[in-house]
Amino acid sequence: MAKEILYLKIANIIEEQIFSETLKIGDKLPSIRALQKLHDVSLNTIKQSFLELESKSLIESRPKSGFYVSKTSNRKLLIPSMNKLKLSEQKTTSEDLITKVFDSLSDKDITRFSIGVPDPSLLPIAKLNKGLAKVVRNLAESGTSYEPVQGSANLRRNVAKWAIVLEGKLTEDDFVTTSGAMNAIFNCLMAVTKRGDTIAIESPVYFGIIQVAQNMGLNIIELPTHPTTGVDLEALKKVIHKVDVCCFMSNFSNPLGSLMPDQNKKELVELLTYHNVPLIEDDLYGNLFFGTVRPKPCKYYDEAGIVMWCGSVSKTLAPGYRVGWVAPGKFKDKIIRQKMAHTVCMPSLYQEVIADFLEHGRYDHHLRNLRSTLYTNSLHFQRTIEDHFPENTKISQPQGGSFLWLELDKSIDTAVLYDKAIQQKIGFAPGRIFTQHDQYNNCMRLNFGLEWKEKVELDLKRLGQLVKNSL
CATH class of the missing domain: 1.10.10.10 (Winged helix-like DNA-binding domain superfamily/Winged helix DNA-binding domain)
Incomplete structure (x- = not known):
């Protein structure tokens, strides 16, 4: 110490x-x-x-x-501003805009500042393919049999081993495997909420959280979130009596990239434990830190089992494998029963490939390289934005993850800008999709998890010019 x-x-x-x-x-x-x-x-x-x-x-x-x-x-540019708590404002949907962004992903010529996954060039695809061949050879019935509902014991053991940030507090028996992190979050919500309950989330927030909450008939409270330190705990305290569950991304949130300080995490868990409010913690980006040590999740401070810690390899290793997990604390048995009812079990093959990579594929070496690339990319992006976007652009300064959040001049509607950018084969995520309210219309999220090359740099400069032309 x-x-x-x-x-x-x-x-x-x-x-x-x-x-x-x-x-x-x-x-x-x-x-x-x-x-x-x-x-x-x-x-x-x-x-x-x-x-x-x-x-x-x-x-x-x-x-x-x-x-x-x-x-x-x-830096010449300020960090983005923090919104205010909105409880009575009219709620609208941005489904059409989300669909438009996803439909553009089929065009391989578009520079994908929009999608939140690492570029294939940053992933150890050859090693994963080797692991796939090895697993098919060695797995009983080549992976065609049912596995235990809780999930591959091999994968759960290796995930527990990699959760060293928790200092041995979790074992393989504490985990349940899922089809990616969103499936883990959905299972958590199913376990602790019913239609009409209220969920507190960050704002802006990953649009998938809003979609699943709305589909489940939950009321949503969006909490003001600081671009550097994360969700505003004072705002949460004001509405805690209305809240049935919280869902936060404490480490390098999507889209802001904020990192909640350890003291805030501890205070948050104590607050929720006192009020017996479960916390679904989405820790997708925790391993993508730019500092010296991986930040602890809120789960580290959980003594009562109220934190449901969700993770996956979608942002670090293999997005399409859809391998995720949750350490659901005191809700584990309910999660397992739900999984049995909904999916019986997960496909064995990809779970075993990921387990093999965690054990033998030098995951630590891959993560070090990926973190180094993402950190360098974040600097390239920030400098290019400073030099080629309008001077009143505000930009986040993440300490990990793979996103930058930009706040542009109030006169700019990034949903309109998106259409112009797509015509020039440039994609980004308009700010409006990260909220249920009519806000963030002048904001955008950029993914810097791309291979930094001449075309990417040129397209980022062209995007800056499009912003200037819209003023």
């Missing part, structure tokens, strides 16, 4: 020097060895300090040269 505090202390000293402009943009930082001697600490402590500063986009590494104060340390 002392070591952790020490590296953060050194990082904070350098951060203060950057913000006071003692260290200016482009300045070279002292070498790792020089800082080690200055602070009388280990080389590893200084390296951790530098990683922390890199995760905040304050410094950048230049090969064979050292570390420099990053251009994004003094």
Whole structure:
């Protein structure tokens, strides 16, 4: 613990020097060895300090040269604004707009800033194919038999092993496998709500959460959410007496990319435990952190079993495999009974392929490469947006995940802009689809989980020009 505090202390000293402009943009930082001697600490402590500063986009590494104060340390653009709590406003649907965005995915010529999955070039497809062949050879009846309702024991064991952020609090018996994270969330809602109940969610929020809640006849309260620190707990406290269940993405939310501080997570779990309100925690992006350590989920602070921790490999490994899971706490038996009634069991094959990859495919190595690429991409995107979008553009600064949230001039309707962009083979997700209210019409979500190449950069610049032409 002392070591952790020490590296953060050194990082904070350098951060203060950057913000006071003692260290200016482009300045070279002292070498790792020089800082080690200055602070009388280990080389590893200084390296951790530098990683922390890199995760905040304050410094950048230049090969064979050292570390420099990053251009994004003094960003020209502000972060997006936070909305206000809306309880009585007219609710509308954006189904047609969502359908339009998804229909565009069939055109392979469109640059997909719109879709929330990593580019195939960033995934270990050859290794997964090898694993598939291996599993077909070794699995009993080549995977044609029924498996236990709770899911592949091999997959659950490996997921539990990978959940080291929970420090051994979960075992394979605590997990139930699902068809991706959305299926996990649906099962959780089925277990703890009935038609007419009220769900509290972030705002803006992934549109799939709104769709499933509306289809289940739930009332939705959208809580103000800060682009950096996540859901506003004070707003939640005001409406907690009306809420039957919460569904939050505490680590690198979609679409904002916000990261809830540990203290907020702890306070949130204590609040919900006191009021006996279940929390469905969507932790899809938790492994895509840009800092030194994976952030803890809310599940870490759960003593009463009220947190239903959902995850999958859709954003890190294999979107189309639809392999997900949930650690449902005290609702496990109900989830298993529901799964039995709805699907009997999951297909064995892809679960075993993912289990094999987690165990033998060097998942940690793949994640390190993916995180590094996504972090570099986020910097490329932010710089290009600063240089080619209007000066009053507001842009999020995520510390992980794969999304940027842009707030444009109030005069711009991104649903109209979307039609113009698609004509030029550029896709993005209009802000209106991330809410049930008439808001975020001047916002957009961009996925930076693409291979950064000349065409992607050019299309991002062209999108900026389209925004300027719309003013």
